[in-house]
Amino acid sequence: MKISDMENSLEIMIQEAKMIISESDAVLITSGAGMGVDSGLPDFRGNEGFWQAYPVAKARGLSFEGIANPEWFDRDPLLAWAFYGHRLNLYRDTVPHEGFAMLRELCRSKGDDYFILTSNVDGQFQKAGFDQDKICEIHGSIHHLQCTKDKDHGIWSAEDDSVTLDMETFQALAPLPLCPACGALARPNILMFSDWDWIGYRSDMQMKRFGRWKINLMNEKKKVCVIEIGAGTAIASIRRMSESAAKQFHTSLIRINPRESQGLHGTIKLPLGGFEGIKAIIFSSN
Ligand SMILES: NC(=O)c1ccc[n+]([C@@H]2O[C@H](COP(=O)([O-])OP(=O)(O)OC[C@H]3O[C@@H](n4cnc5c(N)ncnc54)[C@H](O)[C@@H]3O)[C@@H](O)[C@H]2O)c1
Numbered sequence: 001m002k003i004s005d006m007e008n009s010l011e012i013m014i015q016e017a018k019m020i021i022s023e024s025d026a027v028l029i030t031s032g033a034g035m036g037v038d039s040g041l042p043d044f045r046g047n048e049g050f051w052q053a054y055p056v057a058k059a060r061g062l063s064f065e066g067i068a069n070p071e072w073f074d075r076d077p078l079l080a081w082a083f084y085g086h087r088l089n090l091y092r093d094t095v096p097h098e099g100f101a102m103l104r105e106l107c108r109s110k111g112d113d114y115f116i117l118t119s120n121v122d123g124q125f126q127k128a129g130f131d132q133d134k135i136c137e138i139h140g141s142i143h144h145l146q147c148t149k150d151k152d153h154g155i156w157s158a159e160d161d162s163v164t165l166d167m168e169t170f171q172a173l174a175p176l177p178l179c180p181a182c183g184a185l186a187r188p189n190i191l192m193f194s195d196w197d198w199i200g201y202r203s204d205m206q207m208k209r210f211g212r213w214k215i216n217l218m219n220e221k222k223k224v225c226v227i228e229i230g231a232g233t234a235i236a237s238i239r240r241m242s243e244s245a246a247k248q249f250h251t252s253l254i255r256i257n258p259r260e261s262q263g264l265h266g267t268i269k270l271p272l273g274g275f276e277g278i279k280a281i282i283f284s285s286n
């Protein structure tokens with residue numbers, strides 16, 4: 001395809017997306033790690049991407065899948081908490097990029113009838129002012145903790161905990177976050193790889209709320225636009241959920257992703273970064 005044809009087809013896709021958004025009564029926003037990239041956060045695209053963010057993991061030959069495993073809380077708690085403590089601090093310090101505010105404004109213009117579905121554990125939508133009760137975090141949240149020894153000790157907020165690190169050795173420094181019920185080591189309430197101990201009730205409750213929201217909209221025959229940003233193909237849960245919601249709402253999925261915008265027939269593919277893509281479909285002139 002010639003560059004001018006590509007530009008034309010992108011422009012057509014943008015216009016289609018804008019039409020769907022303007023005609024919709026409610027908004028479903030779905031997102032993966034790519035949504036945070038324009039706020040300066042790393043995605044974990046392949047080993048190279050991950051190792052760029054964590055050179056120490058490279059030195060120890062650890063992949064994302066290798067380190068994001070609950071066994072490290074037993075084998076090497078200081079390393080486990082270096083990885084998660086670093087991410088906790090990073091996400092706490094991050095300012096959500098302007099695309100979040102644009103989406104927030106869009107939702108406001110639809111009477112705040114919206115839902116967010118994300119595999120991100122970073123809490124950036126809450127930080128950008130979205131309602132906690134309208135967010136579903138399918139893989140949990142780094143801002144919540146659970147006990148490593150007893151699942152009955154539930155889930156609690158991490159707001160009272162802080163983690164300091166020695167970046168040279170990539171080790172967390174004591175004291176580490178502990179379970180208030182029994183004093184055992186705490187871990188983030190995030191679904192990791194080979195993780196049979198993740199406590200899922202917080203995410204289950206969010207998912208139930210999301211389900212009720214969808215059913216109400218369907219019963220009321222409301223028009224919903226589905227906007228997906230930065231969800232990758234490696235763990236494609238969010239992509240599948242976006243596709244299925246678009247089908248349920250009889251709409252075309254709007255997929256913003258600079259490298260992986262491909263999709264099922266009818267997908268509105270926008271090969272743009274998150275901020276640029278959101279700006280193009282919400283704010284550029286008609
Ligand atoms: N911020 C976070 O909370 C965070 C960060 C990394 C990984 N994770 C976890 O790791 C897993 C990774 O899966 P994933 O699909 O979310 O991430 P991924 O790293 O596999 O994929 C990221 C996607 O974002 C796209 N992308 C890159 N730059 C972008 C930009 N500027 N704007 C928009 N999109 C961009 C990439 O093309 C890719 O498709 C998930 O399970 C998630 O829970 C979470």
Ligand SMILES: [Zn+2]
Nearest residue numbers: 147153179182
């Ligand atoms: Zn405990």
